[in-house]
Amino acid sequence: MTTRGQTQQFDKALFKASVEKHLVTTYAKTPETADSRSWYLAVGKALAEISTGSLLETEKQLAEQNVRSVNYLSLEFLIGRLTGNNLISMGLYEEVSAAVEELGLNLTDLLEEERDPALGNGGLGRLAACFMDSLAAQEYPAVGYGLHYEYGLFSQSFEGGHQVEAPDAWRGIEGYPWEVVRPELGQTVGLFGSVETYTDKAGTICRRWVPAMTVEGVAWDLPIVGYDNKSVYPLRLWECRSPAPFNLARFNDGDYVGAQYGQLEAGNVTKVLYPNDNHDQGKTLRLMQQYFHCACSIADILRRHFAAGNKIEDLAKLESIQLNDTHPTIAIPELMRILIDEHKLGWDAAWAISSKVFAYTNHTLLPEALERWSESLIADMLPRHMEIIFEINHRFMTLVEEKWPGNNEIKRKLSIIEEGQQRMVRMANLCVVSTYAVNGVAALHSELVKRDLFPEFNELFPGRLHNVTNGVTPRRWLKFCNPGLTELVNEKIGTEWPAKLDQLSGLAKFAEDKKFQKRYLAVKKDNKQRFADWVQDNMGIELDTNAIFDVQIKRLHEYKRQHLNLLHILSLYHRLLNEPTFDMHPRVFIFAAKAAPGYALAKDIIFAINKVADKVNNDPRLGGKLKVVFVPDYRVSLAEIIIPAADVSEQISTAGLEASGTGNMKLALNGALTIGTMDGANVEIREEVGDENIFIFGLLVDEVLKQKEEGHDPYRYYHADSLLRASLDLLNTDEFTPGNPGQLSAIRQNLLDGGDPYLVLADFADYVKAHEKIDAEYRDQATWARKTILNTALVGKFSSDRSIRDYVNNIWKLKAVSVK
Template sequence: RVYYLSLEYYMGRSLCNTMLNLGIQGACDEALYQLGLDIEELEDIEEDAGLGNGGLGRLAACFLDSMATLGLAAYGYGIRYEYGIFAQRLKNGEQVEDPDDWLRYGNPWEKARPEFMLPVNFYGRVENTEKGAKWVDTQIVFAMPYDSPIPGFRNNVVNTMRLWSAKSPVSFNLKFFNDGDYIQAVCDRNLAENISRVLYPNDNFFEGKELRLKQEYFMVAATLQDIVRRFKSSKFGSRDPVRTSFDRFPEKVAIQLNDTHPALAIPELMRILIDVEGLTWDKAWEVSCKTCAYTNHTVLPEALERWPVHLLERILPRHLQIVYEVNARHLDEVRKKFPGDIDRLRRMSLVEEEGEKRINMAHLAIVGSHAVNGVARIHSEILKADIFKDFYEMSPEKFQNKTNGITPRRWLALCNPGLADAIADRIGETWLTHLEELKKLAAFVNDRGFKRTIHTVKQENKMKLASLIQKEYGISINPSSMYDIQVKRIHEYKRQLLNILHIITMYNRIKQNPSAPFVPRTVMIGGKAAPGYFMAKQIIRLICAVGNIVNNDPVVGDKLKVVFLENYRVTLAEKIIPAADLSQQISTAGTEASGTGNMKFMLNGALTCGTLDGANIEMKEEMGAENIFIFGMTVDEVEELKRKGYNAWDYYNKIPELKQCIDQISSGFFNPQNPDQFKDIANILLNHDRFFLLADYEDYIRCQERVSDMYTNTEEWIKMAIMNIATSGKFSSDRTICEYAREIWGVEPSWEKLPAPHEPKEEEASTPEQPKKEKKETKKPEKKK
């Protein structure tokens, strides 16, 4: 069995996806229609399950879909946050965070399982006994599991996502009752339940708070008890005189750590095997290492988890002991392999001694896993060559690459039924589970009928989005303009600021020469800023301020519009992505681990303007350089610039258009009421910019000019869009999960169990291990209206 451990699952809505995967979408649509109801109204009532921040959580959701579709016996484990990622509201152009009370009307997809409630320990102390160390005097919190079904695509497989909710022990503190303080007793009971109260709203940023550490351990401790219970109840876990019961544990259990958030699984598994099950250290370590594998999601130093030792000592004293022992043995191995290299010992230690003593969780995850992977080829190479270079030199066999993917069910069939139908009419429907089949579309790149259909579908999607924007924001946009879209978390490394500089440049050009030919654009930017991230919030303010000036300037008119897409989430993405003409993926080379939004746009026929970063590189290889707009420095050129020293003023003084943009930001041109509001943005760009925006500005503007030129040639643009769709087969999460299964978990995906999508199934129950054989029928399902 495969266990996927993640602190985040960005699931979105489940109704549509479940109907699609069960093959009953058309029947339900028709049934509601005959009752005089509209299925889309019903769908809009469902709350998004927003239990994730961005890419990492959405990837986990796509992976669950693929694991079920591939017939793997897999479980997703996480936390059932009472409040998911905050709802974003704009007030006077500023982000305001509203709590996301997604459970206020209940969640029809989940089933509480109180019979599997488990105790989780915190605090206490370690006592040395004759039988070894014992963790005593702990405080207990109970973990209550809630199970949600994850149906595979029309294959009679339903896997489980199990999310834990914190429950207080039933007993009150009698001391408070005796003192007569009943209220305090009840309040203290609620403190325990705060553990699963709210998702930390940070993306690519580590916040070393006590509550966050408790969340990480709570999830891991409950999950591992569940895993061990399930293993011991199987025939493989029963004791026999010849072999200890845990010999076959790594054969039968695979644990995948989604980033370092669940890395405490390593010392927790060691604690269970040694303190509870009585294994020797060496045997327990062998079992633990062979079972666990670690996926790294970021190279940004501020995102890597480093927990203060004093916090671990207080909350998880036994685990700190185990980490120290792991570190001592690990450093002995380093000494043997690299004798006399003292500095290497310091660099590779799990314990960082400089300043506040901290445990480096990435180092723990690498040392305690049998496989370590990045999420795009360039990212995995950076891990080996830079971030974890010492560990790669020590254990090169551990390091792998698993380029991310997206599920084509949600990100094409569900969100863009018009395009899905157009594709199915030409090449059938097998691409839904074998996305590489889309390459057959390349044969239709010069087919006039197919090109016309693709163009019509895109225009219909654009019209729908235009009416949504008119209704939600009161902004009237031109559906024949180019929809230029950048939607993702707001972060300096993702360089929304570079996009704003381009908007201001276009605005200045229109103002300078209003009668010059100009390709109309609607620039849409969406995303949430972490509540404590000042610069990200300033970027949102600037987008809104620039939009306010541009959208109300009569000289500009319909040529340029700027829209900030409020409260960007999975459900909104499903409407935006099918309507996009241009997708902006403009992070500084070497900073975006992979990106998955880039893949969603590609699959839906939007062209990409991007840097050679993350999965963009592999996208370019698949589609060919002629079908993507690439600009800016490469990873090597960024490193060279760092070595030479980056001086933003050189670019500011050399490029008049750039100077004008920054002066306008700095002088209050976009906010006359508060002229100093954006001075700090200009100051960061000129004096403290870690992401080299100005170095890439000139090439970016030239690239955008090429985009505009190409957009005027509708015929060529559509051909490029078709080539994007036709070459997106590699970026299916089915392919990614196949690679994990074969190369890390040691299981074989059940491709042969996948039916062709047009073959309806008998209603028969089956287990993931043995799906029943389907009967082939000729009846074609109804397509979604």
């Protein structure tokens, strides 16, 4: 255990006293009457007390040193439970475990009492959380800015196999022990109204926004504890409160948000997280959330800047603002508005600052996820911002005219304003024009951003487009979630790897070592047992840990192709029953996924998998060879149990559509072998682990594009491949829905008559072949052991520490500051 960081200051008796004090005074329980939950809350509060002190001290030292910092603006931070993770970062895990034992408690049980703060949808939100962890671990000054949703991502259950959504009150009745409210940091945010012209004292004609109403922003800080150091950075979440109710009938969309949570309370802008991943719903309340988030965050950044004694002219020297996708884009016209209307800078002076402050990360190429807001909506809610956007576009169009004189087609294509029935503002275009750096999230994705999404922008602004390959924090995704493997790794290569993940390569020399192989496989087996116990307790399904645990855990989306996985399962079912010579090693197919509440086909796929699971899990003809488990309510804390137990990692998106993926990295790190397409970061995982240690299949990006261009004909595959035909046709029977044929046929319909937009049928045969290879190689346990060890050993590149260093060196230009 580490002796640096905060460990040496730990006083066990004092800590126990603090826990008991909080139990009584904060949660009104005596040690005799307290249940496990109250004890967890008291322990959380006692720890938060320590980290809040460090947070203030970090804030103070950074302000005194007046150093450059990054502000990470994101509508989502999917942080997961904090207690266990912060204990590891503080270096207090063992100490606190011992302390609570003396109170008659078990730390592992206490940690299970914490609800996941689910303030994000999936990859994008989880990435923001890993990045905050890595910024703090490496002491690159940073503030995370997000929203304090009252309800996080809905919790999921199944009724008759169908997804049912329920609100996620993550703070419970008592509040979340790790958060601290900062009333002194409150902000007032304007909305609606009009713009007026006036003449100032110097005789200059000026424009200013006169909002029709205001709402209040309340700051809540969560501590991001630096691993093995004394830095604690704030994740600052804004809660919207309204001084008086106002009529929001005009904002009631009558959809999920309205239906689930009732009439949105007046002014309650931060009531609920929008549950879409990779899809833009274009709702008015969502734009209001985005502006509220940006207005509070920009005002807070400027407050810090001035409090440290700086001039507005030095903003770009001291602050960088990273936009996590286009969701916080409205921060750009907001800063311009403040610089021009409030600080009285001319356009050029304001632009010189603003365009050197903002940088933008693109997370997807999917057209349905690229945000566009109608001009009239923006003009109504934020009239001054709309003027500024028009001015940015006007000047940009002049630039385009200079570069491509008289070319109206290029102007139409690049314009921030899309012409049409109703004019729309293209937020990605606004970002590329107004930032000093744009990046994709994996090498392949960044190439496609350059080649397909923004080719002309790349010509106009050479050097602006970058790649920063995503990463994951090894603290949560190995050290915390996989203590068995951690111990084994510590024994072989020492204990520095959680901060220097490249050191894992030191394990490679043990890949052929029989003794090490045995121990590595034993750890995997233990982790499979831990998960199997969870499934037994929570779902009543018995799993055999000798089976291959084959895992697909991610949001439910057609482009991620859970239905390709399902078709493969159906093919195995068909062969087990119809091919007398067919044999397979026992397999458990594990799914976990939430579908956006309005995404009908995604919900159909969940239903189908659940129905197939019901049947195969109880069909004696299959001899226990095939099990399917759809684990409900996928969330960070569930990923922490599933990932260490995985043998196979399904990363099977249509090539070109998964920008990066990050689950792929977590699974490989924990020794799962990837079956995947040449998409996103899979390409780089293959580069690192070598072609022998990954199962690649399917069409390449350019083959996908070509096939789409030439017209993909799903029936050609259907007629040519009898196994595919048999598998698809099972969906038209009542095999899995006894007495109700047709209940699963929407999926088959979509693939055959819907044109198979994600080329599931085109990749099916190659996918089946790759799975046969997995089956054969798993049976040879020495081969498998070598490959799984090499996966852990060779994925050090995918630490989010490395991603953050890439941002720091190529985009943010920060210096680390060690807090004393």
